[in-house]
Amino acid sequence: MSQGTLFDKVWDLHTVGTLPSGQTQLFIGLHLIHEVTSPQAFAMLRSRNLQVLFPERTVATVDHIVPTENQARPFVDVLAEEMMQALEQNTKDYGIRFYNVGSGKQGIVHVIAPEQGLTQPGMTVACGDSHTSTHGAFGAIAFGVGTSQVRDVLASQTLALTKLKVRKIEINGQLSHGVFAKDVILHIIRQLGVKGGVGYAYEFAGTTFEAMSMEERMTVCNMSIEGGARCGYINPDETTFSYLKDRDFAPQGEAWNQAVKWWQSIRSDDNAVYDDVVRFDAAEIEPTVTWGITPGQGLGISDPIPLADDLPQDERAIAKEAYRYMKLTPGKPIKGTKIDVCFIGSCTNGRISDLREAAKVAQGNHVASGVKAFVVPGSERVKQEAEAEGLNKIFEQAGFEWREPGCSMCLAMNPDKLEGDQISASSSNRNFKGRQGSSTGRTLLMSPAMVVAAAIKGKVADVREI
Numbered sequence: 001m002s003q004g005t006l007f008d009k010v011w012d013l014h015t016v017g018t019l020p021s022g023q024t025q026l027f028i029g030l031h032l033i034h035e036v037t038s039p040q041a042f043a044m045l046r047s048r049n050l051q052v053l054f055p056e057r058t059v060a061t062v063d064h065i066v067p068t069e070n071q072a073r074p075f076v077d078v079l080a081e082e083m084m085q086a087l088e089q090n091t092k093d094y095g096i097r098f099y100n101v102g103s104g105k106q107g108i109v110h111v112i113a114p115e116q117g118l119t120q121p122g123m124t125v126a127c128g129d130s131h132t133s134t135h136g137a138f139g140a141i142a143f144g145v146g147t148s149q150v151r152d153v154l155a156s157q158t159l160a161l162t163k164l165k166v167r168k169i170e171i172n173g174q175l176s177h178g179v180f181a182k183d184v185i186l187h188i189i190r191q192l193g194v195k196g197g198v199g200y201a202y203e204f205a206g207t208t209f210e211a212m213s214m215e216e217r218m219t220v221c222n223m224s225i226e227g228g229a230r231c232g233y234i235n236p237d238e239t240t241f242s243y244l245k246d247r248d249f250a251p252q253g254e255a256w257n258q259a260v261k262w263w264q265s266i267r268s269d270d271n272a273v274y275d276d277v278v279r280f281d282a283a284e285i286e287p288t289v290t291w292g293i294t295p296g297q298g299l300g301i302s303d304p305i306p307l308a309d310d311l312p313q314d315e316r317a318i319a320k321e322a323y324r325y326m327k328l329t330p331g332k333p334i335k336g337t338k339i340d341v342c343f344i345g346s347c348t349n350g351r352i353s354d355l356r357e358a359a360k361v362a363q364g365n366h367v368a369s370g371v372k373a374f375v376v377p378g379s380e381r382v383k384q385e386a387e388a389e390g391l392n393k394i395f396e397q398a399g400f401e402w403r404e405p406g407c408s409m410c411l412a413m414n415p416d417k418l419e420g421d422q423i424s425a426s427s428s429n430r431n432f433k434g435r436q437g438s439s440t441g442r443t444l445l446m447s448p449a450m451v452v453a454a455a456i457k458g459k460v461a462d463v464r465e466i
Contacts, residue, residue, distance in 0.1 A: 001163075001165065001273075001275065002165060002166035002272070002273055002274050002275050003272065003273040004268060004269035004271065004272035004273060005166050005203060005268040005269075005272045005273075005274065006139055006141075006203065006233060006235055006266055006267060006268045007141060007164070007166050007201045007203065007231075007233065007268075008166070008272075009122075009266045010122055010123075010124065010140070010141045010266060011024070011026070011141065011163060013122070014026050014027040014028075014029070014124045014141075015027075016158055019160055021160065022162070023160045023161055023162050024160070024161055024162070024163055025158050025159075025160055026124060026158060026159050026160075026161050027124065027157060027158055028057070028124050028125070028126045028153050028157055028158060028159055029057065029123040029124050029125065030057060030059070030113070030118060030119065030123055030124070030125045030126075030135075030140075031057055031058040031059070031125075031126050031127070031150075031153045031154070031157070032058075032059055032060075032061075032109050032110075032113055032118075032125065032126070032127035032129075032132070033058060033059070033060045033087075033096075033109075033127065033128060033150065034060065034061055034062060034063050034064060034087070034109050034127075034128070034129065035062045035063075035064060035065060035083040035084055035086070035087040036064045036065065036083065036128070036413065037128030037129065037146075037147050037150055038060070038086075038087060038090065038128065038147075038150060039083060039086040039087070039090070040147045040151075041128070041147050041148070041150035041151040041154060042086070042090040042094070042151075042154070044148070044151040045151060045154060045155060048155075050154075050155045051094070051155075052094040052095070052096065052154045052155070053154070053155060053156055053157045054157045055094055055095045055096050056097075057157060058096045058097070058153075058154065059096070059097050059098075059099070059113065059118060060087060060091050060096050060097065060098040060099065061098070061099040061100075061105075061106055061107065061108075061109050061112055062084060062087060062099075062100060062101060062106060063106075063107065063108045063109055063405075063406055063407045064406075064407045064411065064413045064414070065077065065079075065080035065083055065084070065413050065414050066080075066101060066106075066404070066405070066406035066407070066414060067080075067404070067406070067414055067415050068374075068376050068403035068404045068405070068406045068408050068414065068415075068416060069403060069404070069415065071101055071404055076415075077414070077415070080413075080414065088100065094154075099112060101404075102380075103380070104380050104381070104384075105379075105380060105381065106379065106380050106405060107377075107378050107379020107380055107381065107382065107405045107406075108346070108347045108350060108378045108379060108405070108406070108407055109127060109129060109347070110127075110129070110131055110132065110134040110135065110218070110222065110347035111347060111350060111351060111378035111379045111382065112379050112381075113125075113135065114134075114135065114137070114138065114214070114218060114243075115247070115351075115379060115381055115382075116247060116248040116249055117244050117247025117248050117249040117250040118248075118249050119135045119138050119140055119142075120138060120140065120244065120249075120250070120259070120263075121138050121139035121140060121236035121240060121263040121266060122139060122140065122236075122262065122263060122266045123135070123138075123140040123141070123142075124140070124141050124142070124143075125140050125141070125142035125143070126142070126143050126144075126145050126149070126150075126153050126159060127142075127143075127144060127145070128144070128145055128146065128147060128149070128150040129144050130144040130225050131144065131222050131223075131225060131347050131348070131429060132144040132145075132231075133221050133222060133223075133224040133225050133229070133230075133231045133232050134218050134221050134222040134347060135218075135221070136221040136224065136231050136232045136233030136234065137214060137217035137218040137220070137221040137233070137234055138214070138233075138234075138236060138240055138244075139233055139234065139235055139236035139240060139263065139266065139267070140233065141201070141231055141233065142221075142231055142233075143159070143161070143230060143231055144225060145159065164199060164200055164201045164230055164231070165199055165200050165201070165275035165276070166200065166201050166202075166203055166274050166275055166276075167197065167200045167201070167202055167203070167229075167274065167275060167276040167277070167278065168203045168205055168274045168276070168277045168278070169188060169192075169202055169203065169204050169205070169278050169279075169280070170205045170206040170277065170278070170279045170280075171184065171204075171206045171207075171208040171209065171279070171280045171281070171282050172206040172207045172208060172279075172281065172282060173207065173208060173281055173282030173283050174207075174208070174211070174282060174283075175208065175282050175285065176282075176283065176285070176286065177464060178286075178287055178449065178462070178463045178464035179285055179286060179287060180216070180219075180357065180447040180448075180449060181212055181216035181217070181219040181220050181447075182219055182288075182348070182349060182427070182445075182446065182447035182448070183285055183286070183287055183288040183447055184208065184220060184282075184285055185219065185220045185222075185223040185224075185226075185227075186223075186288040186289075186290065186295065186298045186445065186446075187280070187284075187285045187288055187298070188227060188280070189223065189226055189227040189295050189296045189298065190288070190296055190297075190298040190299070191280070192227055192278065193227070193228070193296050193315075194226060194227060194228055194294045194295060194296040195228045196227055196228055197224065197227040197228035197229030197230075198228040198229075199230075200228075200229050200230070200275070200276070201229060201230060201231045201232065201233065202224050202227070202229040202231070202232035202233070203232075203233060203234075203235070203268065203274070204217075204220055204221070204232060204233070204234045205234070205235070205268075206279075207282075208282040209234055210237065210239075212239075213239065213243075213353060214239060214240060214243040215351045215352070215353040215354070216353070217234050217239075218351070219348055219349060219354075220232070220234070221233060221234065222347060222348045222429060223295065223348060223429050226295040226296075226429060226430065227295075227296070235267040235268055236263045236264070236266070236267065237267075240263070241260050241263070285300075286300040286301060286302060287300070287301040287446070287447065287450055287462060287463060287464065288300055288301070288446070289301055289334050289444055289445070289446045289450065289460060290431045290443075290444055290445040290446075291305050291322070291326065291328060291334050291444065292318070292319065292322030292326060292431070293318070293321065293322045293325055293326065293431060293432060293433055294318065294322075294431065294432070295429070295430065295431060295445060297318075297319070297322055297431075298445070299334060301334065301335055301450075301460070301462045302333075302335070302462070303333075303334070304330075304331050304332060304333050304334070305323075305328055305329065305330050305331065305332055305333070305334055306319065306330060307330045307331055308320055308323075308330060325433060325440075325442070326423075326442050327421070327442070334444075334460055335459075335460050335461065335462060336459050336460060337423070337444070337459055337460040338423065338458065338459050339371060339423055339424070339425045339444075339454045339455070339458060339459055339460065340370075340371065340372065340418075340422040340423050340424065341371070341372045341373070341409075341418060341422055341423075341424040341425070342367070342371060342372070342373035342374075342400075342424070342425045342426075342451050342452070342454055342455035343373075343374060343376070343408065343409045343410075343416075343424060343425070343426045343427065343428065343436075343451065344358050344373075344374070344375045344376065344400075344427050344448045344451050344452070345375065345376030345377070345378065345403075345407075345408050345409070345410065345427065345428070346376075346378070346407065346408070346410040346426075346427060346428035346429060347378065347407070347410070347429070348410075348427065348428055348429040349427035349428070349447065349448050350376060350377060350378030350379075350382065350405075350427075351378050351382060352382050352385050352386060354378075354427065354448045355375065355377065355382070355386050355391050355448070356389075356391065357447075357448055357449050358375070358395075358427075358448040358449055358451065358452045359391045359394045359395060360449070361449050361452040361453060361456070361463060361466060362394055362395055362398040362400065362452050362455075362456075363394050363398070365398055365452075365456045365466070366398050366399050366456065367398060367399030367400060367455045367456065368455065368456060368457060368458030368459075369458070370458065371455055371458050372401075373399060373400045373401070373455040374400055374401035374402075374403055374408075374416075375392075375395050375400050375401070375402055375403065376403045376404075376405065376406060376408040376409075376416075377403070377404075377405045378405060379405050380405050382405065383404070383405055398452075398455075398456075399455075400455070409424070409426065409428070409436050409437065410426075410428035410429065410430070410435075410436075411428075411430070411435060411436070412435070412436050412437030416437070417436065417437025417438060417441075418436045418437050418438040418441030418442075418443075419438055419441070420438060420440060420441070421438070421440040421441065421442060422438065422441055422442070423441075423442040423443075423444065424436055424441065424442065424443045424444065425444050425446060425450070425451045425454035425455065425460065426443050426444065426445055426446070426451065427445075427446065427447065427448045427451050428443075428445065429445070430443075430445075431443040431444065431445050444460065446460075447463075449463045450463050453465075453466050
């Protein structure tokens with residue numbers, strides 16, 4: 001088993017005890033909740049006459065079901081309005097901090113916690129959402145959990161978990177022009193597979209990750225779960241500390257100096273032992289697009305859609321299923337595939353740096369005729385910052401719709417949905433069947449810059465050529 005890694009250190013520091021099942025009872029430092037997976041958890045508390053043990057360690061926001069066009073209350077969707085009211089009442093009843101629409105701090109849960117400095121190195125973080133792994137970018141150990149586990153954290157501030165193995169994924173070198181963090185993580189998942197990380201925590205290391213901004217690191221860690229890993233993290237460094245300094249919940253004064261000293265101490269040791277080590281070369285990564293129905297079915301923009309016979313035996317059946325569902329022809333290039341809808345946003349790529357990169361490509365260009373394109377900021381703060389920089393004007397002049405913050409078409413639990421068999425160029429994290437709101441809708445995952453390129457051309461395009 002691994003020894004001396006950040007994962008081991010944080011796990012040991014948060015261990016309350018060993019349960020009869022052999023699992024670890026792990027203390028959770030930060031619990032994030034939203035409107036979709038929390039109502040049932042609160043109902044379970046009430047049915048057992050339990051209280052929230054540490055309400056100050058729980059933070060709530062709304063994101064999944066929030067409309068991004070008309071946010072007037074009550075929401076048109078009756079179920080969405082019911083979930084909103086439930087969260088409003090539950091947070092009031094149990095004394096939990098809540099960032100509602102219009103507070104200036106609302107947004108996608110995995111965007112607002114980092115931007116406010118709630119997420120910090122050495123923490124354990126839990127949330128009833130798959131992409132909680134995002135917070136590992138800070139050197140935290142972050143888990144997505146189910147509704148019953150949301151209940152457990154509310155009631156006990158702990159989780160029953162089996163300790164993971166640790167795989168080090170090392171990438172060195174400078175990324176080529178037009179290649180972004182999204183391409184890096186899609187490349188990793190393509191190489192290791194969607195089940196390759198089962199039973200593992202991923203530690204991302206090497207000069208490529210060290211050169212990334214915090215927001216780029218969040219993109220990488222966000223999609224660890226898509227590779228099967230329960231969590232993914234990057235050791236904290238000066239980039240981490242610079243990002244956190246002076247944020248709302250960051251330590252101040254002498255407490256800051258003490259915090260930085262401790263954060264440095266939890267980094268993986270130079271002689272740390274890993275259960276597995278995998279290495280890639282940054283120069284080999286090009287703009288990457290998914291062609292199938294899992295995030296692992298990806299390819300470089302210059303590659304053809306793979307033939308089933310060229311794939312490993314255990315990947316051929318799902319490849320054939322993907323050909324049928326996606327209506328794409330094996331052996332043909334993905335480049336040039338017609339696009340109907342272009343979506344920029346999500347907890348993967350809805351931060352200010354994502355919008356800046358997308359705006360660079362959009363400026364001076366225009367969305368192709370017949371393409372619906374829209375941009376959804378990840379939080380109210382991101383929206384305010386983007387508008388202060390004039391990014392919204394660049395997008396609007398290029399023919400994009402500028403929306404209010406929310407999860408939007410990433411999972412379509414709101415009015416933003418594909419229709420029929422429309423095909424989407426999306427900066428989100430999942431391309432599963434029906435993920436974006438239509439049972440026959442098709443999703444191609446790519447970086448925000450690549451989404452803009454597709455919007456301009458009306459088809460999958462190489463952003464390096466624009």
